[in-house]
Amino acid sequence: MKNKTRDQCGRRGERIFSNVCILPSFLGVMLFFLVPFCIVIYYSLINNPVLKDFVGLENYTRLFSNEAFTKAAKNTAFFSLVSVPLAVVLSLGLAMLLERNIPGKSVFRTFFLSPLMVPTASVVLVWQVLFHNHGTVNQIVEACGGQPVDWIKSPYGQLVIICMFLWKNLGYNMILFMAALCAIPRDIIEVAELEGAGAWYKFIHIKLRYLSPTILFVLILSMINSFKIFREVYLLTGNYPQDKLYMLQHFMNNTFNSLDYQKLSAAAVLLALLMIVIMAVLLVAENIFGKDVES
């Protein structure tokens, strides 16, 4: 499909029209994101906004020796590395389960999507009820003879956050996967069945192949959403949560509040660089895996 679009030769005016269409968005992005981001890069290279002495990478080295930053980076990396793959795998699993002939499929689908509707703050309230020291989960744990844990204020907090993230995002990811599963050509699967392919073979060699663009897409969406989980963590625990829950976003928020722009800019630039690397890797991965099924 892509190649066909590339081949279409339009007249000059038409090409210009398509460029003009991008213009409003591009100007907005320039004004609100790109240009100010260049200023942020500049800030990350000077010592303070008044003297404006160029100090090279000093802000960055200071950042790496900053304990709060390394802690936050570790926690965030751990959270993303665990929750994003989990979100992809679990939602794919759910989608495949729901793909079977199950009565009331569309009702289930709505149930799974319902987390999208609930305001974040109300969700946080409910989760507090569940995971409070004397909350529901602990009551169940006690009833089963276990030791109650203060979930939110202990290292288990990460588990709570991961659950929360999954709860919020599985539904929509599942919908995307279900749509993609429907789009797999039936005849290929039928041929495979005729040839005696087992369920496992069908899954690995046919379904996963056709799903790979969607998997990448869900991966990206989940990544974006994994950064948004800060909202919930923040509402759940405030500015200075338990050690294991201290995320990069907390770090940035707190540095922002203390007006330490140099540290903040350096952290922002580092994060941006990291994102560029991750996206480049994903793009390469897409080129490798997505090619033969694209048309």
Added chain:
Amino acid sequence: MRRRLFGLRNRRRMFNGCVLIFILFAALMFLMPTVLTIANSFMTSNEISANYGAMFSNMTEKKKVFIADDVNLKFIPDKVTFDQYKAVLIQNSDYLMKFWNSVILTVPITVFQILVAILASYGFSRYPNKFKSIIFFAYIILMIMPYQVTLVPNFLVADKLDMLDTRKAVILPAIFSPFSIFLLTKVMKRIPVSYVEAAKLDGASELKILTKIYMPLCKGAIVSIAMLVFIDYWNMVEQPIVLMKNNTLHPLSVFLSEINTGDIGLAFAVGTVYMIPTVLMFLYGEDYLIEGITYSGGIKG
């Protein structure tokens, strides 16, 4: 042979049953917070403090009402009242004001972001060239950034343009957020070129192609993207806090997060009221949401 077949069928049925039970359980877990919020909004505030007060007993002054030591999860109120709603909707105009603040922030953001996105995605999906793909890659990076990274640039611009503490400071950057462009471009790239060629043969201009072919074909996607954008901004907390110090302008979502620590008796009713627009949208657009981004896949589309 027959027995074996029977066994196989039986096993399959058993398996399906297990799947059904598992899904039912999972689905109920997913639905639980929604139901809980709505159900608890009909409780009297005494009942709520009795059940959930323990969570906040160390934060607020000891109230005189009886507070259980445990936090009780309760679905069915002892007594159904509309007191909370009365307090939220009639007695105190504060909540309605905040609700209106949310509307006046979120609706323009959604509408204009979608308009910008329709134009831009059309531009990106027609006549691709090197420049466009570079810009598009930059957009993806921008989209994936945590909000805290763009927060500094946003703050700087708002400061320079004298917009701090006004609604514009929140609305304008959000309009140009590339999330919807990313999604919509991918959908538009899947539109068969033959449609466009046929229209061109009939003498349609580019604008006509956009409005008469691309937009109708993408209607489902546009609606579902608009829903996602709306829900996202309807729940925003960070942006207003940072960009608008004046809390009379704050949307209800910010206020709702503060209410949790204070007057918890009202929290569920406010939460339910706040849920109404998203629920209505769901009723209208769930099918679009499910079918909308059907063609989704990959980064480049």
